[in-house]
Amino acid sequence: MIDNVHTDVESLSAETAPGTVFDQYAAEGVLAYQRCGGCRHAVFPPRVLCPSCGCDDLAWQPSAGHGTVYSATVIAPRGKEPYTVALIDLDEGFRMMSTVTAGDGSAVAIDDHVRVEFRPAGEDAPLPVFVLETAR
Amino acid sequence: MSTSERALRGRAAIVGVAESSLGEVGPGISSLDLIGQATVRALADAGLSKHDIDGLFTHSAFFSQPVLTTAEYLGIRPRFADGTATGGSSFVGHLWHAAAAIEAGLCEVALIAYGSTQRSNGGGLVASGAALTRSWETPYGPRMPASAYALAAARHMHEFGTTREQLAEVAVAARQWAKLNPQAFVQDDLTVDDVLSSRMVSSPLTVRDCCLVTDGGGAVIVTSAERARDLPKPPAYILGAGEATWHMNISQMPDLTTTAAQDSGRRAFDIAGVGPQDIDLVELYDAFTINPILFLEDLGFCAKGEGGAFVSDGAIAPGGSLPVNTNGGGLSYCHPGMYGILLVIEAVRQLRGEAGARQVDRHSLALAHGNGGTLSSQVTAILGDESTL
Numbered sequence A: 001m002i003d004n005v006h007t008d009v010e011s012l013s014a015e016t017a018p019g020t021v022f023d024q025y026a027a028e029g030v031l032a033y034q035r036c037g038g039c040r041h042a043v044f045p046p047r048v049l050c051p052s053c054g055c056d057d058l059a060w061q062p063s064a065g066h067g068t069v070y071s072a073t074v075i076a077p078r079g080k081e082p083y084t085v086a087l088i089d090l091d092e093g094f095r096m097m098s099t100v101t102a103g104d105g106s107a108v109a110i111d112d113h114v115r116v117e118f119r120p121a122g123e124d125a126p127l128p129v130f131v132l133e134t135a136r
Numbered sequence B: 001m002s003t004s005e006r007a008l009r010g011r012a013a014i015v016g017v018a019e020s021s022l023g024e025v026g027p028g029i030s031s032l033d034l035i036g037q038a039t040v041r042a043l044a045d046a047g048l049s050k051h052d053i054d055g056l057f058t059h060s061a062f063f064s065q066p067v068l069t070t071a072e073y074l075g076i077r078p079r080f081a082d083g084t085a086t087g088g089s090s091f092v093g094h095l096w097h098a099a100a101a102i103e104a105g106l107c108e109v110a111l112i113a114y115g116s117t118q119r120s121n122g123g124g125l126v127a128s129g130a131a132l133t134r135s136w137e138t139p140y141g142p143r144m145p146a147s148a149y150a151l152a153a154a155r156h157m158h159e160f161g162t163t164r165e166q167l168a169e170v171a172v173a174a175r176q177w178a179k180l181n182p183q184a185f186v187q188d189d190l191t192v193d194d195v196l197s198s199r200m201v202s203s204p205l206t207v208r209d210c211c212l213v214t215d216g217g218g219a220v221i222v223t224s225a226e227r228a229r230d231l232p233k234p235p236a237y238i239l240g241a242g243e244a245t246w247h248m249n250i251s252q253m254p255d256l257t258t259t260a261a262q263d264s265g266r267r268a269f270d271i272a273g274v275g276p277q278d279i280d281l282v283e284l285y286d287a288f289t290i291n292p293i294l295f296l297e298d299l300g301f302c303a304k305g306e307g308g309a310f311v312s313d314g315a316i317a318p319g320g321s322l323p324v325n326t327n328g329g330g331l332s333y334c335h336p337g338m339y340g341i342l343l344v345i346e347a348v349r350q351l352r353g354e355a356g357a358r359q360v361d362r363h364s365l366a367l368a369h370g371n372g373g374t375l376s377s378q379v380t381a382i383l384g385d386e387s388t389l
């Protein structure tokens, strides 16, 4: 997988569509994001222009997959296991929603350090989820 | 701020308001029936007829082209139509759009209308439109919209030490106002402990931190200040408004403790030429208990981070220092999916002195604040009686 694919707005195709490229990386166990060549903004979710400066010079980068919990909520559906939905600030400077699991069943707290894992999703691309990082 | 935007101050007024049947209207009644019912009542309140309406402003999750469906049902042929869809805040936005359209001569009598039978249709929020674009949130199972507001509440608690008790105070104050409003859907006693011990929906929010799921609707008639003076009810002048949109998805909101109400409020106050200290009563979109805390901060009624303390000890309840959500709000009075039109109606009733047992003593200047999406769209309107012109 090439680490520096540029989004080409002029020749957008099903194969190069930003969401597709993200999924291709995910299939290889890489959490990818886009870095703006114009203003260095870290872009997520994937798109064809930089929401910060507006230019279309976006290059795909692999994230190291380490982040910090910005906020978290526990949802306890009746008759099902509770789960945590969190907003994760990745070290590279982008934020995403995900789920965090703490191995020992303890609660996930704001400012906890987490790292990405990929959860199989059937016919869809694997889903990036997070686990608590005990030591960093 | 352009000169022309400021020139809208006081140029249009609300001359008729009405709710439809509220709560649980039962099977067979459609959202359009509620729009029709509210429109008939609002026109009677305004002393106008259906034939006077030449501008239509509406939004709905029940039909994909709300303006067309609503115009057909009402039998009107508006020469100006606006279907701005910013979620629950839409109708506060429509108010400002109507003022601008009337000033520009695009229409003379504007109807803003909404109806929803979401409760009778089986509860749960009716989502606006089909999701044909990929969501980067849905795969993780957030319970929307509650989880978005829960994430904001959790962050506010983390940064400022806001407590679950302080969140609960918002629900308790709303219930105390609701007890004074015969139209309110729930009127039972509610304590801070009741809120804390209720079923957790998405931590830290329990079911009592979340708005009601009801049927309901409303209609608001707006016309020029000149024409308003010839009509039976005292006009509620539109003194200023501001709209701000920063994001749609909660994961794209840069700072969960600061909303776009900072922008919308600043611009509304600037146009109206007043400040928070001048406002007699406040109607805030309280879909969740964290909302009024965020909005009181962002609109300048207290400093950032102090909203939890501000709402405590009954300060926003009847008899408190600032009347907030005097109808009982979305938490205890009515929340038909989108609540924005109902907070405008309550502000007008208070300005006119028509609010019965819940009427506040000083009622010349009101602030109505709409919220849409997941803390996404923020729209602030400032309304005043004749003395504020």
Ligand SMILES: [Zn+2]
Pocket (backbone or CB within 6 Å): A036, A037, A038, A039, A040, A041, A050, A051, A052, A053, A054, A055
């Ligand atoms: Zn850029």
